[in-house]
Amino acid sequence: MIAGSARDIVEESGVPRFVFTDFPLGNPTGKPYDVEMQQAIVSTCLETLERAWEPRTTIQTPFVWDDDSNDSWRAEFMLVDESNRGALAQAGDDRRNAQKAAKAKGKGRE
Amino acid sequence: MKDRRTHRSYVSYIDKSREYYGAQGYPQAYQWSYNCDVPFTVATKPMSECRVGLVTTSFFDRSFDRHAVAGSTDKEPYAAQCDDALGGLYNKDLFWAKDTTHTEDLDSYLPINRLRELESKGVIGSLSNRFYGVPTDYSHRRTQKKDAPQILKWMIEDEVDVALLVPL
16 A cells, blocks of 8 residues: 555556545655654554555545645645746756766766 | 635646646656556455555665656665664655655654554554665666565565555
């Protein structure tokens, strides 16, 4: 079974059991240092392991990242809009140039 | 919190990453895994009698370039003692929300301590002494044909009953 926060990727791939927590990527088994929440998520995983009866079972835990809404962290993540389109295109060019330079020095990807 | 929305609430990483890398001038979108048939086995014994094995996408090696493209390193799957992970693992080269959160607490992405507590309470039979690491590779073939069978082999060696995969 999978514990994770990238719901679309996991469900598209198709897994027997999935415990989904609607968090930014990085802490699929609970907020850092929140022992109670981590215990709850891990316990949900074990219950799902025991009780699921068919594949593609998804259980969503009740936790939210922010107290009053669970949206603030989503908006900025991998944002693409008119405010940064130019900067993104430039970043892509810079990266390709850096990779080309690294390859020329023999340090590129295989 | 709004109770009506024009879009789904949870983030579609498939959509977002395609648009994000497209805007950076990468014309070819990543081909995500899609399977019609999904394997499934009903639990045959209670969790209190099961040995649990943990699988992570984090690694020990801190020499990986944090700016590297995911899947571009030559990582190999590994099995290691849970005790050796208690100081934390390395995952800065992986794709996660680095501006919003952090991975300084191991149990937020590899719940070894939480599972040991559940073991001491008798909720699970045991946590396997070893946990297992798998590279996030661009090659589906490598993940399916090489890495997954290797992890399964280690789990069988360790008499693991159920696998908990925790990708970052």
